[in-house]
Amino acid sequence: MEFHQNICPRNxxxxxxxxxxxxxxxxxxxxxxxxxxxTLGKLCPKALDDVKKVYSxxxxxxxxxxxxxxxxxxxxxxxxxxxxxxxxxxxxxxxxYGTTLPLALNKYSGNFGILHNAMEGLFTGIGAxxxxxxxxxWSAGVxxxxxxxxxxxxxDPLDMSKAKLIWLWGVNPAWTAVHQMPIIFDAIDHGAKxxxxxxxxxxxxxxxxxxxxxxxxxxxxxxxGFAKVLLEEGLIDPNLGSYTFGHEEFIHYIETEISLDHxxxxxxxxxxxxxxxxxxxxxTHPACIWAGFGLQRYTNGGQTLRAIDAxxxxxxxxxxxxxxxxxxxxxxxxxSGAIQDPFHPINSSSNADQAxxxxxxxxxxxxxxxxxxxxxxxxxxxxxDPPVKMLWISGRNPLSQDGNLQQWKKLISQLDLIVVSDxxxxxxxxxxxxxxxxxxxxxxxxxxxxxxxYWVGVNEPAIPPVGxxxxxxxxxxxxxxxxxxxxxxxxxxxxxxDEKETLLRELGPPMLDILGIKKAExxxxxxxxxxxxxxAWENRTFATPSRRxxxxxxxxxxxxxxxLPIFIPPLNSSIDAxxxxxxxxxxxxxxxxxxxxxxxxxxxxLHLAPELAQRYDxxxxxRAQIWNESGLLEVVxxxxxxxxxxxxxxxxxxxxxxxTDMGQLTLGARGxxxxxxxxxxRKL
Amino acid sequence: MSKQLGFLHNxxxxxxxxxxxxxxxxxxQIEATPQWRxxxxxxxxxxxxxxRMFFSMACNHCAHPExxxxxxxxxxxxxxxxxxxxxxxxxxxxxxxxxxxxYDRPQINPAKKKVEKCNLCxxxxxxxxxxxxxxxxxxxxxxxxxxxxxxxxxxxxxxTLPGLPSPKITSPSIRFIGPKQGKQxxxx
Ligand code: SF4
Ligand code: SF4
Ligand code: SF4
Numbered sequence: 001m002e003f004h005q006n007i008c009p010r011n012x013x014x015x016x017x018x019x020x021x022x023x024x025x026x027x028x029x030x031x032x033x034x035x036x037x038x039t040l041g042k043l044c045p046k047a048l049d050d051v052k053k054v055y056s057x058x059x060x061x062x063x064x065x066x067x068x069x070x071x072x073x074x075x076x077x078x079x080x081x082x083x084x085x086x087x088x089x090x091x092x093x094x095x096x097y098g099t100t101l102p103l104a105l106n107k108y109s110g111n112f113g114i115l116h117n118a119m120e121g122l123f124t125g126i127g128a129x130x131x132x133x134x135x136x137x138w139s140a141g142v143x144x145x146x147x148x149x150x151x152x153x154x155x156d157p158l159d160m161s162k163a164k165l166i167w168l169w170g171v172n173p174a175w176t177a178v179h180q181m182p183i184i185f186d187a188i189d190h191g192a193k194x195x196x197x198x199x200x201x202x203x204x205x206x207x208x209x210x211x212x213x214x215x216x217x218x219x220x221x222x223x224x225g226f227a228k229v230l231l232e233e234g235l236i237d238p239n240l241g242s243y244t245f246g247h248e249e250f251i252h253y254i255e256t257e258i259s260l261d262h263x264x265x266x267x268x269x270x271x272x273x274x275x276x277x278x279x280x281x282x283x284t285h286p287a288c289i290w291a292g293f294g295l296q297r298y299t300n301g302g303q304t305l306r307a308i309d310a311x312x313x314x315x316x317x318x319x320x321x322x323x324x325x326x327x328x329x330x331x332x333x334x335x336s337g338a339i340q341d342p343f344h345p346i347n348s349s350s351n352a353d354q355a356x357x358x359x360x361x362x363x364x365x366x367x368x369x370x371x372x373x374x375x376x377x378x379x380x381x382x383x384x385d386p387p388v389k390m391l392w393i394s395g396r397n398p399l400s401q402d403g404n405l406q407q408w409k410k411l412i413s414q415l416d417l418i419v420v421s422d423x424x425x426x427x428x429x430x431x432x433x434x435x436x437x438x439x440x441x442x443x444x445x446x447x448x449x450x451x452x453x454y455w456v457g458v459n460e461p462a463i464p465p466v467g468x469x470x471x472x473x474x475x476x477x478x479x480x481x482x483x484x485x486x487x488x489x490x491x492x493x494x495x496x497x498d499e500k501e502t503l504l505r506e507l508g509p510p511m512l513d514i515l516g517i518k519k520a521e522x523x524x525x526x527x528x529x530x531x532x533x534x535x536a537w538e539n540r541t542f543a544t545p546s547r548r549x550x551x552x553x554x555x556x557x558x559x560x561x562x563x564l565p566i567f568i569p570p571l572n573s574s575i576d577a578x579x580x581x582x583x584x585x586x587x588x589x590x591x592x593x594x595x596x597x598x599x600x601x602x603x604x605x606l607h608l609a610p611e612l613a614q615r616y617d618x619x620x621x622x623r624a625q626i627w628n629e630s631g632l633l634e635v636v637x638x639x640x641x642x643x644x645x646x647x648x649x650x651x652x653x654x655x656x657x658x659x660t661d662m663g664q665l666t667l668g669a670r671g672x673x674x675x676x677x678x679x680x681x682r683k684l
Numbered sequence: 685m686s687k688q689l690g691f692l693h694n695x696x697x698x699x700x701x702x703x704x705x706x707x708x709x710x711x712x713q714i715e716a717t718p719q720w721r722x723x724x725x726x727x728x729x730x731x732x733x734x735x736r737m738f739f740s741m742a743c744n745h746c747a748h749p750e751x752x753x754x755x756x757x758x759x760x761x762x763x764x765x766x767x768x769x770x771x772x773x774x775x776x777x778x779x780x781x782x783x784x785x786x787y788d789r790p791q792i793n794p795a796k797k798k799v800e801k802c803n804l805c806x807x808x809x810x811x812x813x814x815x816x817x818x819x820x821x822x823x824x825x826x827x828x829x830x831x832x833x834x835x836x837x838x839x840x841x842x843x844t845l846p847g848l849p850s851p852k853i854t855s856p857s858i859r860f861i862g863p864k865q866g867k868q869x870x871x872x
Contacts, residue, residue: 029710042822048706174699181823185697201868203699206736213870273869641728642736642870 004462005526007448008047009113009441013177015450016043017527020442020462027051027442027463036527038157038453044178054440054466058424061467064435082434087482089417090126091490093389101369102389104130106376108396113446114506115473117340119394122476125342125493128367130388132376141296141327144305147553150543154326156534157453161186162322163288165281168196170219171292174203199582200649201642215268216580216647216675217570219295220304223311224567225263226278227254230314235282237316243540244313246552253564282315286323294584297675298570306565313549319537332449332456332530336508342492377407390417399428421475437469444471445499447506456515457527473499570676577628577678582649606635607649613639616681626679688747688766689804690831690857693739696864698825700738707820718791720802721817730846737863739845740826742802743768743789744856751781751790766857767804775799786849831857
């Protein structure tokens with residue numbers, strides 16, 4: 001029996017540390033690492049199912065070629081044949097068009113491992129290419145917190161157990177961060193009170209002392225309403241002057257612009273409730289607010305987060321042990337970025353903002369053609385100078401829904417070569433010419449950080465690659481090697497290397513410093529917690545230009561935003577699309593296509609209030625359609641209690657890829673304001 | 685019988701993640717169909733407000749096991765510590781027990797054409813370990829306990845939940861901490 005250290009790479013708050021057991025080179029079990037203070041030896045069912053996924057009979061083990069798209073006749077080919085096909089096509093396109101722009105990459109980071117960025121590195125090494133760019137689901141909130149605090153930072157998740165009052169605002173940890181639940185229960189056992197604010201009655205809300213239903217997109221106004229009560233009741237931190245900037249302006253705004261009547265009317269929360277909750281929040285120390293990603297998937301999302309931050313500041317909860325306003329963090333993502341940038345392989349000053357779109361190298365910004373991942377098929381089809389001729393789909397399944405299939409069909413018919421790299425066949429691979437089998441995190445080296453806790457760790461291979469599967473990094477080297485063999489100098493990405501060495505190079509001096517280790521190899525011994533204080537902003541010195549918490553941000557006004565957090569109403573429904581569609585996460589899967597076994601139930605379940613169902617003459621199990629000007633989706637009806645009559649919910653349960661399936665419907669939404677999608681409903 | 689082991693399940697803490705279900709399957713490498721342990725959602729209609737509550741149930745190692753009573757080949761035995769063991773080697777797959785169990789926990793394995801069920805991880809218990817499902821539960825909602833009067837006298841310990849068969853039939857060795865309903869502020 002041998003044991004190995006692995007890390008769950010899913011896009012999840014918890015980023016669990018895993019101990020895998022192998023016997024004669026076969027993975028036999030996975031368990032949570034008991035030495036990891038957040039995982040505490042326990043894994044969620046997604047990870048517990050990993051052994052089955054690794055050896056699933058459906059997993060593709062060899063490179064495959066489909067001579068006729070959609071025929072389903074896949075023949076096994078060798079890696080050399082596959083790589084030759086790819087490299088020859090790339091070189092041929094470059095020759096025909098005089099540029100590599102016809103080459104497109106459509107990749108979503110469902111796997112958050114750092115070495116998976118090799119694919120971007122490969123494309124950068126080839127030259128200017130076409131890229132699908134998806135804004136991460138949290139960017140508005142990141143921006144907001146950066147304006148207020150100066151950087152994106154939260155308290156250690158364990159700190160929450162010390163709170164006397166916990167406000168869970170738009171988060172549903174019971175489903176999306178299960179490891180936080182025992183910490184919250186701990187706080188409850190020590191007498192803490194938990195209040196949950198959400199648009200719908202979630203599994204977390206059911207376990208809170210109080211659930212407050214807030215009309216979608218109005219959370220910012222609610223926060224400002226609470227602030228108003230704090231002012232009226234004299235519950236403002238008397239020391240604000242010493243560590244914040246612009247509190248007078250903010251107070252003036254609240255006094256003159258915010259009325260509780262209006263606040264109550266818009267948010268749907270009764271005035272007496274606003275008053276009682278605000279007083280409790282102002283009087284209880286420590287009090288912690290945890291703000292979820294869902295809050296800022298509105299056009300006013302950034303303002304909402306800023307208003308909540310300001311509320312925490314006003315009441316004096318910032319820097320308080322067990323208090324504060326928690327959202328997420330990027331501080332443990334200061335990797336060197338060498339892998340993504342073959343032109344500057346040791347670029348240790350790279351942006352910490354690893355998961356964000358802003359992290360494009362200068363080279364890319366100048367030359368790459370960037371397409372919106374949400375409207376990829378349409379935009380790629382409309383590219384003419386030069387057209388898109390080759391598409392590489394990695395770690396996602398954009399073709400899974402009929403709604404946008406027409407656009408995809410048009411695009412596909414103009415493509416010379418479609419490559420899919422994945423674990424399993426999917427709707428997308430039906431259209432592909434080549435399928436490249438990739439490894440799971442039990443078969444390759446990787447490096448992982450969390451955006452919630454402060455542990456960073458190395459993922460080591462426990463077993464050799466299953467079948468002939470290869471890691472993304474290996475595939476990137478192989479493609480580069482083939483390109484350079486056929487035409488020397490045609491790709492700047494390395495042609496070979498060592499996975500372990502490559503990962504160690506990602507740990508530049510800033511990371512070593514953060515982790516408090518002397519050399520990168522030290523991380524091979526096990527995950528390390530970054531040397532940050534447990535409580536964010538404990539000495540109330542901030543990273544803003546003024547070194548203070550900024551109620552008033554001149555950087556915001558420089559960016560043509562309001563310098564103060566203000567309420568901007570969310571979008572409204574219309575007669576054509578009267579219902580707001582929400583798409584929160586469900587616990588059974590997280591949006592990482594790579595780990596879907598392809599057997600998921602193909603029906604989308606639409607949850608709605610019984611009363612609303614009745615209005616549309618719908619009963620449980622009925623088939624119906626939701627649609628708007630951008631697309632339509634067939635659904636099965638499931639009435640549930642506890643949602644309002646103007647909202648319908650499809651949990652991202654079997655939704656493969658967060659935006660794509662909903663893509664057609666959400667096109668009307670501005671930017672990536674997912675929760676600002678409005679639909680109509682009809683019975684089928 | 686000197687004691688009776690059983691489960692204590694806390695619906696307040698259980699988030700319905702099914703970790704216990706999968707941990708059990710992993711431990712015994714069981715196929716998809718027999719579900720020794722299963723997580724159920726409590727019927728919302730049984731409460732005045734929406735609940736979003738779950739409970740997890742395997743074999744209840746009942747004090748008066750119906751499965752044991754009806755089995756024609758004595759495949760069932762009850763240990764000193766109360767664990768009800770099913771021996772697949774004796775089992776002839778007649779399914780009498782699956783019909784007799786009010787909780788539907790002995791399950792037929794279609795491939796083997798025999799019944800299977802939770803044996804309370806007795807081999808782990810004998811080594812001083814906790815059952816696999818209990819170990820896996822992240823929020824600590826599922827516990828291994830000794831069922832006795834002092835447990836039943838504690839406040840908040842329930843013998844059954846709405847929708848479950850009457851415990852009078854078999855005296856199941858499971859106790860519940862039921863949903864406490866918080867205050868819900870809604871305007872609809
Ligand atoms: S999906 Fe999240 S909770 Fe589950 S094992 Fe992975 S990191 Fe942990
Ligand atoms: S593992 Fe625990 S929380 Fe999850 S379903 Fe089972 S009992 Fe409930
Ligand atoms: S006690 Fe063991 S056998 Fe019974 S349900 Fe739990 S894990 Fe399965």
